[in-house]
Amino acid sequence: MRAYAQEDSEIAVFNRLNREYADRNLSLVRIEAMMRPLMQFLIGLGYVLILWYGGLLAVRGAMTVGQFTEFNLYLTRLIWPLIALGYVVNLYQRGTASLKRMNAIFAVEPAIKDEPTAREQPPIKGRIEFRNLHFRYNETMPEVLRGIDLTIEAGQTVAFVGRTGTGKSTLMNFIPRVLDPPPGTVLVDGVDVRDYPLARLRSAVGYVPQETFLFSETLAENIAFGVERASRAEVEWAAEIAGLGDDVRGFPEGFDTMVGERGITLSGGQKQRTAIARAVMRQPRILILDDALSSVDTYTEEKILAQLRGVMRERTSLIVSHRISTVRDADLICVLDEGRIVERGTHGELLARGGEYAALYERQLLEEELAAS
Ligand SMILES: Nc1ncnc2c1ncn2[C@@H]1O[C@H](COP(=O)(O)OP(=O)(O)OP(=O)(O)O)[C@@H](O)[C@H]1O
Ligand SMILES: [Mg+2]
Structure with missing residues (x-):
């Protein structure tokens, strides 16, 4: 105001x-x-x-x-x-x-709850499939996703890039069922996400949404949110992975510093890293970062990604970003446009292809050079 x-x-x-x-x-x-x-x-x-x-x-x-x-x-x-x-x-x-x-x-019933078909499933390994996924938010609106077909093997790192509004966040929301996908279109370990008990599915997924949400509690409580009986050592470990360690050491009361109105206001990048630490804390089988490093400089970003790679070995990572530097090392990069995957491949393959990804890369290189000069 x-x-x-x-x-x-x-x-x-x-x-x-x-x-x-x-x-x-x-x-x-x-x-x-x-x-x-x-x-x-x-x-x-x-x-x-x-x-x-x-x-x-x-x-x-x-x-x-x-x-x-x-x-x-x-x-x-x-x-x-x-x-x-x-x-x-x-x-x-x-x-x-x-x-x-x-x-x-x-009396308000959550729209998304355990389906009658939900039953106990074996431990989640992290293989994700999208099968001819079409989606629209409501009848009167055009399709946001138009036939996504993609298989992500457990342990892979897959990145999504693409213009704003092309449905990247929408796609990510289906995995922890923040949004309900149409039946049979989103599968984890070959099982429809709707057939998992919700708590079970969500405990296997570490989701850092595009909009970070922090509580007016201490930093430690924010990081340990959703993890029962979290030890301080675990919180510190997660914060270190998320590249938040140095920031916390600068805070008056370290991890006991209050966040929000009654405490300190975190910067955009600090908020994002707190949210990443929260996701890492759960040691999830599937980690989703939806533009979660957008407010962090490229140097810090590289450091965090390297540390995450260590933690996420053999676990599945999905990374959404607008920056090439974030997605470059992924096993597979998907370029989304208007609800479709228009290009897919590794960084090298996509550059060789000379398509949209290559153009994006060129543009960002140019911007970097301009910024440097
Ligand atoms: N809750 C909603 N209700 C109706 N339409 C929505 C809703 N959320 C998103 N949309 C629309 O769906 C489309 C895709 O949005 P989405 O957030 O998935 O894009 P995105 O690729 O993540 O974009 P960005 O890169 O800006 O984050 C947009 O046109 C958006 O307006
Ligand atoms: Mg988004």
């Missing part, structure tokens, strides 16, 4: 909301303030009436003074339970109103 010089109008909106909140509370307090004296007044009025009428009866001899006193005694005893009853009714009504709101939240 500061960047748009919108402070005044935002403050005005905030003030208006505050004013409304205060006004509503004030009127509630007014009503509540009225209630107590009103109650006292009515009780007093009741006594006056009883005294007048009962007294009259006693004087006339229709009732003994004893009976009249007895009646008064019972009445006094009944007043407080009656007030309490009113209070409970009020409390009950407020409670049900609150509960209704909470239930609405609890």
Whole structure:
């Protein structure tokens, strides 16, 4: 907001909301303030009436003074339970109103959950297949993916490059079932991802999404997120692999530094590396980096990739990037365009082919030279 010089109008909106909140509370307090004296007044009025009428009866001899006193005694005893009853009714009504709101939240069913066909599967090795995968986000929109056919053997590193909006992130989302693929199109170890228990599938996948999400907790808690009983040594190991070690040593409280509003604000690159450390921490069979090194300089990037290669030996890695330097060493590079794989091969093969990848490479070389000069 500061960047748009919108402070005044935002403050005005905030003030208006505050004013409304205060006004509503004030009127509630007014009503509540009225209630107590009103109650006292009515009780007093009741006594006056009883005294007048009962007294009259006693004087006339229709009732003994004893009976009249007895009646008064019972009445006094009944007043407080009656007030309490009113209070409970009020409390009950407020409670049900609150509960209704909470239930609405609890009742939300996640769209993606264990399918009835899900059953226990042998440990995941990491072979991934896409079989003639077509996908559209909804009926009215054009296809985002148009027939992806690709087999990734366990242990391979496969990279995806391509223009923005060509469906790279969409493709990655299918593997941990962040998005549900059509049946029979995405398989892990020959089994449809929809036939895995969700928790099982996701525990085998370390996914660093394009948009990093960190919690307002300590750095260590952010890295160890989702891993039960993580030791500090493991957290440090993961941070080191992700190239975050030096940064953490510069933080006031190291791994116990709070992240976010109540602590320090991490730079874009630090956030990305924290997210990578989080994924590495799980020692996943399948690691997915969706443009996860975009905010890191090429030197740091190379260091991290080299360390990841050590960890990911015999494990499957999928790397999405816009930078050639990130994908160069992959076993297979796929170039996506408008939802199709238009080129595939190793760095050398694709350069020799002289297609889109080669053009991208040329362009980035040129940019580097320009930046250097
Ligand atoms: N949740 C969604 N609902 C509708 N359309 C979507 C949704 N997410 C993505 N899209 C569309 O799908 C297409 C592919 O998006 P995707 O995020 O997969 O591209 P990408 O290749 O990862 O791009 P980038 O390189 O910019 O990250 C885009 O046209 C995008 O507008
Ligand atoms: Mg993307």
